[in-house]
Amino acid sequence: MTATAPIAIIGTGIAGLSAAQALHAAGQQVQLFDKSRGSGGRMASKRSDAGALDLGAQYFTARDRRFVEVVQQWQARGWVAEWTPSLYHFKDGRLSASPDEQVRWVGSPRMSAITRAMLGALPVHFSCRITEVFRGEQHWSLQDAEGQSHGPFSHVVIATPAPQASALLAAAPKLAGAAASVAMEPTWAVALAFAAPLETKVEGCFVQDSPIDWVARNRSKPGRDRLMDTWVVHASSAWSKQHLDMPKEAVIEHLHGAFAELIGCAVPAPAFSLAHRWLYARPASSHQWGALADADLGLYACGDWCLSGRVEGAWLSGQDVARKLLEHLQ
Template identity: 45%
Template sequence: MISPPRAAVVGAGIAGLSCATLLQSAGFEVGVFDKSRGPSGRMSTRRGDDWQCDHGAQYFTARDPGFRAEVARWQHAGVAVSWHPRLHVLGDPSAHVPDPALERFVGLPRMSAPCRFLADELDLEVNTSIRQLQRRPDGWHLLSAERGWLERSFDAALLALPAPQAAPLLREAAPGLAALAGNVVMHGAWALMLRFAAPLELPFDAAFVNAGPLRWIARDNSKPAAGSACVATG
């Protein structure tokens, strides 16, 4: 009996999980590894005893027909829903004009829900920081900061990571790709989560900000799965 090909995917954000899902449907035996406590990457939600706040991606759109079909699957599973916020523009109104026909989606009950939905069908190992890739005669081997060299080998290794994190892993295994990743310039974005003792009386649920250091303000409790915080990003 011929064993299925094996693939390792490093990174359990939406890109890594989507890649792993497609590989698995194509007949691969897939292992997904992530340094965090759970999947989601930038589709992150911070939670407390009685509050939650999406401090990564604020919403997503689906213009591509293939992705729209996948979002419909998420909706059917109850992990995504349309969001219809009252949108404002603060600052120069011509710098960003919201499209009233654009359909926006959020995870349900929180932004990380679609990632967790995908992860449920995959072999995911969390709290596993991959530090090195090494090609050996029997395939690719992965070095974990927590457990050393993992026992499994893989026919293919895929990195679904930001370029600065991917570059060190590629340095020995694929120097050309490491150089490409090392030349990528990334700019940070800060997110500020604010929780108020009383509801805010605002004329909008979310706003694009075209002046000053902020770019976006949103009330999380305007989303279908109501949080109780406000997030501002710059």
């Protein structure tokens, strides 16, 4: 059965696009909305003077059989490639090699390549921040930050971080309450680009006892340009919380210093740097909701926060929300 009007999907990260693909494949009309200028959410990449930078998700893994199959399809289409970095661990002031058998995947030639390919030709409104979701007698309408109204829609799927989803789920108090109960942690991300390659074997590093949580060498990822030796540094959630409103220049200075202390070689001043604050980087804990649904109302929510907090969790949540919606249409 086909819905009487298009289905609105708010958010074009992995969860929203997973839902959109599944619904479109089932013959449903979808209309996507995103407050950003492009797709990806926390999978987004940023173009810069130092080349494209993966400032959000650095890589992802696949454990669930369904996700493993779809990642293999992405690989066959050239959307993703396996990343095999020289991995290290920094603890108690010591840097040590820390190889493992984990298979890590990255978008190619940047993380946002995955969501761009998933979006394909689906209809989407970018730079459109939805502020209200409201229901008339038969259909849903959306209002954006400019006061424009969009609709009518038969169903609405909200695929944004939990705090933002909670506000948009006001018409379904139980769902709004569930989303409001999810704590999401921030992360400061800093990119540092050096004109000459740093003399270190490190390509990825898990960090403890430092303001930093993770370090990655961008050029070690498949398909990346090598204009400069560019590194992405993620601050820990604890440090990011404590310095949430610190000016970007000060964040860069502080994390550059911490990076120089751990990397094990001489670190000059960067030729290029930038900072980005992810206010809702990851959920503080995992849940087993799959997706939130009020089928009678036609209001749904999905996201990594409904499951594991990982890229795989976001994709699975999108699949789950589409399944629930389609079951109700039958």
